[in-house]
Each structure stands twice: as structure tokens, then as C-alpha cells.
Amino acid sequence: MGGVAEDEGGTEGDVVGELGVEESKRVGLFSMMKGEMVNKGFKGRLGVFAFAAVQPMNRTNWPVPANRPRRGLCTKREWRVKQVTKSNFSQTLESLKPQISQSDFVAVSLQKTGSFSAPWHRVLPFDTPQTAYSKARFAADKFQVFQFAVCPFSVRASKVVAHPYNFHLFPRDELKIGMPSYSFSCQTSYLASMAREGFDFNVCIYDGISYLSRAQESVANGRIGNPVPSNNVKTLSSTPSVADTVFIERIKSRVKHWKSACRDSSTRTDEALVKSLRKLILGSEEYRSRPCINLDVCSEHQVQLVVEVLGEFFDDLVPLLIPAKGGGTQAVRVILTSSEEDKDLLKRELQDLEEEQNKRVCGFREVIDLISASQKPVVSHNSLNDFAFIHSKFLSPLPLYMDEFMCSLRMVFPHVLDVNHLMKEIGPLKKVTNLSAAASCLKRRWFFVPIDMEIPHQASNEDKIHGHNVLRISHLLANLCSILKITPEMIQSDGGHLASALEGYANIFHPHSTNTEDPIDGDIKVWTDDTRKVSSEDLVFIWGFRGRMSAGGLKRLLQGSHSVFSEEFDVRMVDGSCAIVVFWQSGLSQAFLEAISSNGISGLLREMVSEGLRAAGYETYKKACRLGFWEADLADSLDKTLAEPDHNSEADTETKPTGPSQINWSRDSIINLDEL
């Protein structure tokens, strides 16, 4: 199916049913909390907003999406999210800076162009952290972020003070260097659901902010070939060799010669021809209306020599390094200044130029850098997916393994709080996985705490219905804090450190995890009611059965096929092509796998195998995720994985032997994968 809205139909309906239209202003928040996952926004039940005509570029007169009448509840003036595009980006950055540094938390929420290409690509209850990460990694590489909502907020008594912004992003190749992204995938159902919310694709594509990741920026600097000030050149430690001395002398005399020529020519009035001849011979050029000369260098060592010589013997020269195409330095550009003041002026000019250049190059990433530099706890919902995207788009390509990802991310964002995870810490919210359900659940329960929302600033007519999820996240966190008895004073405790009460909940990235002390690959809880732990060793994937099968039908078939099935076992469909079998008695899975691959099979099982039934253990599934065999059907991926020769030398060092992982298997309608 892949539909977004359809998937969530069930839970949504419930929530909406409970919410009255005439709820008070405060509770109005909850009625807005529609829509499932953070990144999907909500489904258009907000108030009727006055929308500015934002589409001067519309060629045809299509109805501007936002103008469509919406079933609205009420106009929420205090719920404005500032929409940011290229045109107001730098101005927004200025206001965002102090707001981040003064807030307790920063909530983030991403709207992507897709998340999974096939049913089994989404994170499933039986996924280990590593396989879940592999899936998130695959999606983050493939899809694109169109909206990035950021909301610095503080919790004060029973009030949340929030500054929400919604940034529109588009990976435009601003510098014509094939970055940030050559191409990206779109899932039509995602675009369609964004369209239902009234998202303006023209604004996003025409006017979205571009960006470069940190890794891309360093590559880009080399490719653009802009001169870099020589501030970072290290001074030489060793004494110069003979060759060095010769080189130094040559440079010195050349610069001296050029300098005197410049000074001379400035006093004399030459004919044009003579001037250009002189230019040709001396290799003299102009840089920012000052004379300059390019000195070719062959190595970084020579760069050091040149910079040192210039600093030592000439006061009025400013060196600039010209990067070579493949990295390194190609030449040193020496600029002649007329006086000390002129030199300072030039240096300031260069600095401004560099900053401007940086802004142009890193674009939206500056916001990420701001959040990172503030070291504030970052709050999100469904953090694994969002942070996989953040890492991949704004930091560097995602590493292959989860723990490397965690390490790398922790360097940038030391505290990541997942409201989804926090909710699971609180009994009645254990089963709740979406924001709207959580809100209504909180409201119904005895521990509901009234919390007001205050959004102090924002221009009036720029608000749209997008990016409200950050507000929901902020509000939910405030609620959860009060439930967990974390007071605002504790939150504000001290800059760099997270309140100890929250510390335990930070940096949990597994979507189905509840145990905070979980090491990677440890216990995984599915839904918390009535779950039984099962080792990944007791899981077997089977595929290749005929046609469309229901889990029940398959179970009945298997029951009579082999003696291992006389004990208790369960069958669930993973997707149309593949099912997972849980053996509740350990060791039977191995027996089954052996039986199915031995020559001695007989009876019904033999018949099924001859019809194409295949089976593999959990390791094969892990390997398929690791090798990135993301076929549309899990069956195809597993087949491909089995066909892959065992690379003992390579693979075994790569796979960190972790031993069997524990998976909590709940008995009730559990992973109702058929409905996913």
C-alpha cells in the first residue's frame, strides 16, 4: 500500500472522536494534535488561516492550495509558526540565535519525501537496533527533507515558551558542483499527503533553502577554488634546508622586484601597451583593486615557506592561498596594500567575504550548527529516523553500524530526547506511538497537567499549517516532564548538562526499546502488554509458499508438516512474500532449519519444499539488512542474501559478533504486520 493516511486511519479516528470541537483554548492544542508521526504533519483540521498570496511565480491559475477551505476548529492566533525560505533566511537566523541560547530545549521535526519503499523496509517489531538503523540509513540516503521545523522552547511553571520556525529546504545545487544531492526519491503517497495538508511545492522548490553537509563543505571548498586566508598555515619547525634557502631567496627577490615595480608604475603614467606588457612580464594582477601576484607552489612545505618569508620581510603584503582542484594548495596570491589601515581593511574584507561564502555554502546547515553549538537537548519524536536524516544530510554520510552512528551523533548533539521513548516510560502511554493519541491519552488520564503555550513573537501573516509538530513535541515534553516530576528548575539547572532526571532517557534511538540501560542489540520490547521474550535464534523466516497466504493458513499447513511444529509456535506475515515463525521452545528453530535442508525430509514438508518453500534464520535477515539488499519483497532479499557467498575474511570482522538478541514477542494481536 504505502499510503500514509490510510495506514493511520485507525488510530486517528479514535483520537478525533474523543476531541470536542468546543474545547477550551488550552485543550485546543490537542485537537490540533492530529496526524500520526511527527514527520507527516497533520491532516488539515486546523483553523482557517489567512494565507498570504505566496505564489507570485504561479504560471497558471491553479487554486493556491492553502486557499482551500478547511474544516476548521478555530483560528489559533498564538499558534503561528514562522515559515522560512531563502528570502528571509538570514534575517531569521539572527533572531533564532539568541532564542536557541536562551531556551531549555530545541524541538525538531522533519517532513520527508518518503520513508520506505516496501512494507518490510519500515522498522518492524522484531528488528534489532542494528537492523532498524540499517533501514533508517537506507531511507535517509534515498529520500529528501522538504521541511525542517525547529522550535527552541523553555518550560516555565505551567507554561511553555516556544519559538517555532519551519524551514523549507530544497537541495539546489547553488554552487554548480553536483552537491548537496545529485538526485532524490519521492514516494507519491507522501507527496499526495503533503498536498492534502496544503503544502506549497512551488515555494519549496523555487525558494527553498539549500545546504551542504559538513563533509560536503570541505570538498566544496576545494572545488570552488576560492582563495583562503593564510591564518591556519603552521610555522615551520625544522631549520630550512639548502633547497629551502634557495627557494626563499628566489621568492624574496621576485616579490621585491614586483613590489618596486608596482610602486614605480603607480607614480608614472604609462601607455596602455606598456602597462599590459609589464603586467604580462611580471605576472601582476589586481585583487579587489589592489595589485597582486600569484606565486606557484609545489607543496604544502613551500606554502609554509612563502607565508613565512612574507611575514618576515614585508609588512604591507597579505598572502592568500589558492586551493588546487584535487585538494592542497596551488599557489599563493600576494596582495600589496598601501598602508597599515589598508591592510586591516583588506583583512576585514576578506573575513566578511569568507563568512558570506560560508553562508552561501552551508545554507540551512547553519541552523544545525547553531543547535549543535548550543549543546541544548534536542527533542524529537521518532528520533532514529529523523536523526539518520540529519546525520546524512547535514553532517556526513551515515556509517554502516549503529554504534558508530551514535558516537558520531553524540559529538554533535550530546542529548537527544525522544518523546516517543519518554511516553513508553509512563505506564498508560506505553502503547501510544503517535503524537495525537498521546495527547488525548494524557488528557483523559488523571495525571493531566494543564500547560499553556506561549509563542511570543512572529510576524502575523506568514503562518501556515506546516511545522506544527514541533509545537506538539514541545508541549508533550513539558507534559511528560511534569508527569515525571521534573521541575523547570531542574531543567534549567546548568548549561551543558542535562537535568539528571532526564539524563536516563536521553539518546535512546531504538523505536521499540523501553529499557533505558539497553546496550545495543540488547532487549527489544515490542508492545509492552503481554510480551514474551524470544531470542532472535528462535525466529525463522520462511518464504516461497504458494500464492497469497494468511498467517493462520500457513500455521495450519506447518502444523502437520514436521515434528518440530508439534510444540508451540507462532506465525506472522512480514510482507506478502515472507512470514516469520517463532518457536517458543529453544532449539527447535535449529532443528527445523536442519530438517528443511537435509536430504531426509519427508511428508508434507518435503512437498512444500519441492514447491519452493525456503527458510533462513535471523542472521540471514540481519545480513540482508547489512548488505543493503532492499528488494521490494523480503523473500527476494533473503534469496539474494543466501546466494551471497560467506565472506569469512571480510564479513566476520565486519559483523560484530553480538550473540543472539532478545526480542520481546507479545502474544496479543502483536505485530499485526498485515495491517502495517
Place this chain on the structure above:
Amino acid sequence: MKQWPLLRSLSESLTRTLAPHSLYTLRFLSSATASPTFALKNVTKSNFESSLADLRRHVRDADFVAIDLEMTGVTSAPWRESFEFDRFDVQYLKVKDSAEKFAVVQFGVCPFRWDSSRHCFVAHPHNFYVFPRQELPVDGPSYEFLCQTTSIDFLAKYQFDFNACIYEGVSYLSREQENEMLRCLNSECDDEMSRLWRNMKEVRDMPLVSVADVLFSERMKNRFNEWRKELLQDRKGGSQFLETSNDMKQQFQTIFFKMRPALLLNGFTAHQLRLIQLVIKKHFKDLVYIRSSGDGSYSELIVYIDSDNDKNLFMKEVKDGLRREAEMKIKTAVGFRHVIDLLSSEQKLIVGHNCLLDIAHIYNKFFGSLPLTAEDFVSSIHKYFPYMIDTKILLNTNNVLKHLMKNGSTSLSKAFASLCPQIASSSKNSGLAFQPCVEVEVQVDDMRSSNWNSGAKHEAGYDAFMTGCVFAQACSNLGIDFKKHSSSANLAHNEKLQKHVNHLYFSWVNGDIIDLSTGNRIVATTVHYNLKRRYPKILFSNIVIVWGFPSQLSSKKIRECISKVFGPISVTTIYHLDETAVFVQFSKPELVADFLVLKETLETIQDPISVLHPLSELLEGGNTCAASYETYKEICSSPISKVMFADQAKAVGIKWKTKLVESKEKVKTQEDESFSKENGAADAASDSADKSKTRKIEDVIDNLSDDRISSSEIIDSLYAAQTKLSKHIRTTNL
């Protein structure tokens, strides 16, 4: 009024000189001068049905239909761009990859009809917004497409309306998808029916555990009994009214379903419905419990049936009803494909401009998965569209037209400006007297104009219009007299066009042309590419592809490395696919095998000789891989697309570093054997192989004497510049 001609000529001269980005402002200028400014026909979901009806009429009457497509991208990776080094089969793989990955967002269709009374063509430019929305729920992979960032940016530059496309675009199903849907539908219907039957025959016996269940069942049984009794009495002529209490009415409503009396069940829980099913099954032979769908919701019914015969009949009726409904839904979902079916069934002459990729998209989106080989593709396309003409080929291969174009660029907008200046500048008085101008009237709905030009470049509908105009003018220049033509089929059979009909550029870069009707490849007799001539002939058997080498190695360096080993004239060309991979064309095919063997040898033995070996510079880093051209084809055929070729090779699953050429390899081992025999060293085979390899190295080192810098290096760098240039040209052609 006096300033108009001035403005017009200004805009005309601007059109020719200005860069494309300034055209937007210019559009206002030119539209200000043109008198009637109505937009072309934009078609979206809301007006699709009515537009399709009109279009059917226009296409039926048309002499030819011009088409053009706008896509979300062209190449999924830089190395998938079209190169001079693409063999015919590789060219097809690249086109196939592009058509499979990207989406069509706009489809221009412009039927042209010769109006013999007015001596002009009448054009009906249509601009369809298309979006691959998933209208029907199906299991399996989600609908997904790729966007090339630069292409999206390009569309944005030409004011493409993404909202119109995503919100209002017409969706479609290919023939293959439709068949698959119908197949699914059949099995689903069968499933549904068997489920129904099963329900009737063997509702899982539920032990009635709770007292409530027992009581409820008993009550239901009585109710149904009463109802049935009343019915029967009614039938037997009794005119007794069905007396029911109020709450009864709410829960049970007597209706007629498929001409049979039925009870509509309202407000029961799933559990209660299960109990009801049980009751029906246990106690009533002539009642059927059924779940019927209608208006998107389900309703539970109890239907009275006369006999077993009637039961079968009834079930069939229900089944047919279900199927009809689903079929209707599928038919609606076919959407935009109706336009393609129309073009195909009318067998009109289809005109496109450099349209191979367009055709591949049409095939992939509206017929089915693209065939694996170019041959199959060509033959099946010809079946669907028997007459096709490409204006780019026409302009490049016909001497008359080439002369007219003054051998200039044959990009669509250039061709339009130089062949149809009177339309391009929307002026009636063409200054070029030597060229008889074909007049084109444009009709959109009720509006008609003889000097219409209010389209926007790179809008599919307008591009189709331009293509049609260029074709009409070209025909006229070839001496085809439309006045003498009465019926439309004649145009495709006109002997003046025979040399060009059904010829498509398979690769514009190479000038490879394919004849769709015969499947033959035609080598362009006239080389249109001035630069192309400088390339030495490309021999695919002489080519090695090398990737994963140190990134700072330039083509010059690589040539140097290899020439030091195999001699100064051993390397014909070095061609960079991207910064991680190069093609090396050797002067002799044997050198391919020699190179691969040597490379493998150097990598397996680590001694001073191999470290000092001139080739080691190329192998530095230990990630350098090499293989023959076949491997390149294999990698191209993979559905994966990594940006860098070296990453792609890894992702495709290539784990070896060198793939030796097999046939040559056999020869080699034989040689090795004879060699070892001569030496009387009949040790282990591996040992002998090693020895033979060291011998090879010694030979090779002897060859090192000549390491002059050849003039070909300079040519290399020229090629590099030229490729850049041609790439640039290609993108502007799009």
C-alpha cells in the same frame, strides 16, 4: 501603434541572442506584442474527461500529432550520462534506466490538421499535467520516483507549476498494471466468494460460552423466523404488512437486494454479527448472510433465497456486481493512458524532437516494463506506433534542411526560431521572402488565432507545438504540397519523407540512428558533430574500464603509466566517465588481456619489482579495479545508481579487483603450460603460473625504454575540454 514593430524586432533579436534564463521576461514582451493571448489547453484531473473527448476528435482529424514530455530527471548518476563510448546495447540500458527511474510530470500533445479551405494548419496544443498518484490500493512496493535535483531546478527556472502537477495531475495505469489489477481483482473476487461460501457452509463453530451469547442467538433466531414466516405468508397472497417495532426497524430494515427480499443489519458489533452468521447457518437453509460493499462502505445483509439453484444464481450476481464495480474503478484509474491508447489506435504520424527517451518513457509508463534488449524494445514500439518521425533527425540528415539551418544548432527552440520565424515572433509579415512559410492557426477551445505564440519554452504543450511547426515547415521546405494531400495517412507515406520516417536517434552524442520498422541501425552518413571526427574509431574490444584509482590521477598520468609499460602508442584514448573511473582504449585488442593479467599479477605478488613498477602508481591505494567493456555493460544494467562509478561497482556487488578476459586467459594458460614444460619444471600449476607472470614483468620492463611524452596527451586534454563542451550542449538541448 508605431512602437509595436520595433518591440517585435527587438524581441526577435533578443530571442536569438539571449541566454535561456532571460526568456521569461521576454515572454511577457512577446506576448504583449501578439494580439490574442490565450493560454494553451492545460489539462488536469478536473477537466480531463471533457478534454479527452475533444482530443479524440482532434486526433482523429489530425494529419500528424506532435508530442513532448517533461520529466523529473534524465540521468540517475553522472556516469549514466550518454557518452561517445556507449555501445548500442549500453545506450539502450542508459535510456531504460532513465525511463524506469524518473517520472513524467507533463505531457504535451498537439494535433495538427491541414485546413484545405484556409490553406493553413490548425494546431490544438494540449498540456497535460501528469502525476503517478496511486489511486487504487494494492499490496507491494509503493509508487516511487526519482528526481534529479538539476532537472527539478531547471523546471523551476521555467516556472513549472509543481502544485498543479502534484495536486491536480492526472494519474495513470500502464496496460501491464491494468492487467495485473484485473488479475488481482479476479483472484480477490474468487477469494471473497470462497470466503462467502465458506462462511455459509462452515462458519467456525463457536461454543456459546456466555449466557448473553446464548440469549442473543435465541432472540435472533426468533426474529429471523418471524421475518421469514411473514415473507412466506406475504408471498402466498397474504397482504399482511410487516409489523415491526421501532427499535426493530433501526436494527433490521427490510429491503430488496438483487431482486430478493433482504434484511439490512444495522448497529451490531462484530461479535454479534458472528453470532448471527452462526444462527443463519445452523437454522436457516433459505437465508444467506452476505457482506456487500457499496458507496465505499460495507453493509451486512440477510437475503432470502428460494432454492439451491437460486442460491447459485444469487452468488453469481453478487460476484458480478462486485467485479463490475471494481472494474469501473480500474477503468477510471487508467486515466492519462487513454490519451496514449488514442494515439496508438489512431495510427497517426507521431512527431517528436530527439524523442527516443520520450518514447521509452511512454513505453514504461503506459505499456509495461521495458524489454531487456534494444531489439525487443524497437520492435514492440513499432507495433504501438507504426509511424513516427523525429524532427532532429530530419534537420540533421536532410541536405536541404541542413542548408536552411546553416548547419547550426538543431535544438528545438533554435530550429523553431530559424525555421518558423513568423510564428516565433508572432508576426504575420515574415521578412524571409525566399522561404514560403507554412501558416499555423492555433485553436484552444473556442479561441482561434493565426498568430498565436503565448506559450512558454520547456512547457510540454508548447514544445509539442513548436515541434509540430518545425515539422510542418520542414515538410514544406522539402517540397511537400499539403494542398494536394487529402488524407492524413499519406503524409507518413510521402516519398520525400521515406528516408526519415521511423528513424530515431538512439544516441544523439554518437549520431546512432535506428530504423524502428526494420530494427536496423543506420550509421549517420553525415557527421553532424564537428568535434566528433577527431575521435579515433571506438573499438569496444580494445577497451578496459578502470576504476577506484587514486583520485588525483589525471588522464595524462594514466596514459603515462600505461604507455611506460605497453609502449608509447599502446593507448589510443583515455576517457573519464567520472572522477573515479576511466575507459582506456588500447591500440590492439590483445593489450586488454595483457593489461588485466599484468595488473592481477602485480597485485598478487608484493616484491620490489612490483612496487617499482610503473603501473603501481595506478594501483596505489589498493582499490583499483579493472575489467573489460562487458563489465561496464553489466554495471549499467543494475537498477542501483550510486553517484560515483566506483561506489556503484561496489554496490553492484563486484568483489574482485580484476576480471580477466576469459578466452584470452585460456590462451595464456596454455602458453604458461608450454613454458613450464620447456623449463622442465612440472611443479604445481600455481608455481608455473607465478613464474610465467614474473617473466611477463621482465618483458614488460624491457619495453620501458621508450617513455617519450606522446602528442596524444595533448589530444587527451582536448578531449576533456570537448566532452565538457558537448555535455553543456546536451543539457541545453533538453
